[in-house]
Amino acid sequence: TIASVFRAVHSIKGGSGAxxxxxxxxxxxxxxxxxxxxxxxxxxxxxxxxxxxLQSCDMLTDHVAAARDGATPPAD
Numbered sequence: 001t002i003a004s005v006f007r008a009v010h011s012i013k014g015g016s017g018a019x020x021x022x023x024x025x026x027x028x029x030x031x032x033x034x035x036x037x038x039x040x041x042x043x044x045x046x047x048x049x050x051x052x053x054l055q056s057c058d059m060l061t062d063h064v065a066a067a068r069d070g071a072t073p074p075a076d
Contacts, residue, residue, distance in 0.1 A: 006035040023073035024063040032054050
């Protein structure tokens with residue numbers, strides 16, 4: 001599951017960079033780094049971390065919507 005989410009975030013990061021959505025690029029890069037650390041075992045899974053990952057999915061959705069709509073990116 002973590003690998004699948006990582007790939008999705010990685011794809012969003014790449015697309016955001018290609019189209020100049022800097023806030024989306026920065027957020028997805030940080031999100032990807034956390035997922036990579038979790039996937040590699042450098043970060044242990046915990047309830048607070050899982051809550052943060054769920055909140056990050058919501059924030060990523062908000063960033064994508066803002067990029068799509070030409071709106072101001074959310075404050076993350």
